[in-house]
Amino acid sequence: MAADSAPLANLIDQFERMxxxxxKSAQRLAFYILNLPREASKKFADNIxxxxxxxxxxxxxxDLTDREQCPVCSSPSRDRSVLCVVEDPxxxxxxxxxxxxxxxxxxxxxxxxxxxxxxxxxxxxxxxVERLGDDTVKxxxxxxxxxVEGEATAVFISKLIxxxxxxxxxxxxxxxxxxxxxxxxxxxxxxxxxGRREI
Amino acid sequence: MAADSAPLANLIDQFERMxxxxxKSAQRLAFYILNLPREASKKFADNIxxxxxxxxxxxxxxDLTDREQCPVCSSPSRDRSVLCVVEDPxxxxxxxxxxxxxxxxxxxxxxxxxxxxxxxxxxxxxxxVERLGDDTVKxxxxxxxxxVEGEATAVFISKLIxxxxxxxxxxxxxxxxxxxxxxxxxxxxxxxxxGRREI
Numbered sequence: 001m002a003a004d005s006a007p008l009a010n011l012i013d014q015f016e017r018m019x020x021x022x023x024k025s026a027q028r029l030a031f032y033i034l035n036l037p038r039e040a041s042k043k044f045a046d047n048i049x050x051x052x053x054x055x056x057x058x059x060x061x062x063d064l065t066d067r068e069q070c071p072v073c074s075s076p077s078r079d080r081s082v083l084c085v086v087e088d089p090x091x092x093x094x095x096x097x098x099x100x101x102x103x104x105x106x107x108x109x110x111x112x113x114x115x116x117x118x119x120x121x122x123x124x125x126x127x128x129v130e131r132l133g134d135d136t137v138k139x140x141x142x143x144x145x146x147x148v149e150g151e152a153t154a155v156f157i158s159k160l161i162x163x164x165x166x167x168x169x170x171x172x173x174x175x176x177x178x179x180x181x182x183x184x185x186x187x188x189x190x191x192x193x194x195g196r197r198e199i
Numbered sequence: 200m201a202a203d204s205a206p207l208a209n210l211i212d213q214f215e216r217m218x219x220x221x222x223k224s225a226q227r228l229a230f231y232i233l234n235l236p237r238e239a240s241k242k243f244a245d246n247i248x249x250x251x252x253x254x255x256x257x258x259x260x261x262d263l264t265d266r267e268q269c270p271v272c273s274s275p276s277r278d279r280s281v282l283c284v285v286e287d288p289x290x291x292x293x294x295x296x297x298x299x300x301x302x303x304x305x306x307x308x309x310x311x312x313x314x315x316x317x318x319x320x321x322x323x324x325x326x327x328v329e330r331l332g333d334d335t336v337k338x339x340x341x342x343x344x345x346x347v348e349g350e351a352t353a354v355f356i357s358k359l360i361x362x363x364x365x366x367x368x369x370x371x372x373x374x375x376x377x378x379x380x381x382x383x384x385x386x387x388x389x390x391x392x393x394g395r396r397e398i
Contacts (some may be wrong), residue, residue: 007250014243018231027243027289028355032217033247034254034263041251045244046215048232051206052240055233064233066204090226 009025010032030036060131062090062107072096072105079103085128085157087111087145095143103141106131111149112156120156128157132164139160146173207233259330261323265286271295271304278302280337284327284356286310286344290296294342302340305330308311309347311355319355327356331363338366 008030054160057063058070061174064094065071072078072092082103087110095101131137137171142158144150146184158168173191184192209230214225232240246332254285257269258263264270271277281302285291286309294300306324341359343349357367372390374383383391 005263005269007246007253007265008263010248011250020227020230025219027292028219029217029249031288036251037280038251045208045247047210047213048244049248051210051229052235052237054206064204064207066206068202070341072372086353089230107256109307131328 016140048138057107057124061105062109063092063105063126064107073199077102080136082141083128083137083139084141084143085154087153089149091143103139108144108153111144111147113149113152123153125157125160129161132161132166135165137166139169141168142168146171151157158191213358250391254322256306256308260304261308261326262291262304263306276301279335281340282330282336282338283340285342286349286352290342302338307343307352310343310352312345312351313346322352324356324359328363330359331360331365334364336365338368341367341369345370 011033012023012026014020015083018026021029021129033044036044055064056066058067058073060069060073063070063072064164067074079102081170082134083106084101084103085106085108087108087113088094089107089109092105092107105175107180108123108125108128110118110123112118112120112123132140140157141163142154144153153180154170158170162168170194173187173188174195175181181189208230210229211222213226214220214228215222220228232243235243251261253265254263257264257266259268262269262271266273271325278301282304282305283294283300285294285303286306286307288306288308291304291306294304305323305327306326307324309317311317311319311322315384316361321379324360331339339357341353341357353369355367361367371394372387373394374380374387374391380388
């Protein structure tokens, strides 16, 4: 492949900018696109444009959706007294896959991280506080990631919203189901011991 | 993220079909696209369409290019008596990066692989034989991959073109520079011994 073939080089560059994609993968992906039938590559390009045009944030929970309100927020069967606060839209998918959770969500789109220049005003926190304005929500489950940033965000938000009279809870820490204790790190093990329950 | 948001689900599906991209990576890539500024995502889509429309095979060597003849074939400074036969356009880039090779290329776009239903008529072999029609080319370097398919293809082609009066050579086998002998496989080591040279 001649490196100075501009359209191909551009396409490879585009892929290389994506997260987790190096030069070699970018080449592989670009060649995959080139080898697609013409209609399929057109469809790919159209999908990108369509998704970017139609997908926006739910006006209630800030999750991504193609409607004014996301299906969870607009469902009459969800428990409106519980709110699960997550960092990322993908976390909503993860909870929905459990089939256990019947409450609503709130997507922060990030975690507070001063190191990366992300402050409380850069995540969807104002929207969360607004939702707690009436007395519908009784419990807020902080389901940010169990990382330093996620923890800090959970603590920050809990301090902010507790005065509004809601219960604030945090996901349980412990050993993941199906894992091998031998490989569990010390912090996780200590937390699992700490949170032990009678059986 | 609501799983039934069609434009997003479509975009994730598109990425998931790409080589080496699983469900999680596909989600990550789709979200990356959604988070791009509107012009950037439009540009991405345009790049896909432009590359697919403009990139075609060089009429001489079958490498991918956006012109009638690729820059290597149309360069007056290349040695037209040597032809390096490779499986893939990316292999051309690899040789060009060495800066050592001054001859021309021929891209097969695959290797003969009866297991995968790829026969001699499915790769750019006819084009290669046509190029050997006049007496310009004196040597053909078989630079197909050192895999079973690449080997078989090299042998097949060499048998086919030797009667045309060209020298057919094969890349040297041996231990890769900078590698650790301890980890070299037996076949590579035997080939390296076999091909040893005086120093």
